[in-house]
Amino acid sequence: xxxxxxxxxxxxxxxxxxxxxxxxxxxxxxxxxxxxxxxxxxxxxxxxxxxxxxxxxxxxxxxxxxxxxxxxxxxxxxxxxx
Numbered sequence: 001x002x003x004x005x006x007x008x009x010x011x012x013x014x015x016x017x018x019x020x021x022x023x024x025x026x027x028x029x030x031x032x033x034x035x036x037x038x039x040x041x042x043x044x045x046x047x048x049x050x051x052x053x054x055x056x057x058x059x060x061x062x063x064x065x066x067x068x069x070x071x072x073x074x075x076x077x078x079x080x081x082x
Contacts, residue, residue, distance in 0.1 A: 008041035009064060010048035022049070030064070030078040035071035039078055044070040047078055 007030050008021040021041065024030070030039035030047055037045040045068040054061035066078045 007039055007047070010046065013048060013050045014062065027082055029081045030066070031080070032066050032068040032071060032073050033076050033079045034073040035068060036079065037068055037070045039066060044068065045073075 006023040006026055007028065008023050010019075010021050012019050031037065032039070032045045037043075039045050039047045045066055047064050047066045049062050050065055051060040052063055053059070064078055065075050067074050
């Protein structure tokens with residue numbers, strides 16, 4: 001990820017038939033919790049927002065999970081620095 005680049009999170013699993021992403025502020029950096037590879041939109045480690053059943057008004061909560069092609073880590077929450 002280049003200097004000043006923002007981390008993008010995919011939203012495909014949140015909204016049916018929608019693709020796209022949301023950007024985090026530049027001050028927030030996400031990493032693979034296993035190998036510490038930086039999360040990037042089109043890098044070796046990507047992250048997405050996913051719906052999981054939970055206690056809320058809508059019946060689900062939203063989590064961030066990683067899919068790291070560097071070490072194979074999948075479906076775990078990322079580490080973060082602020």
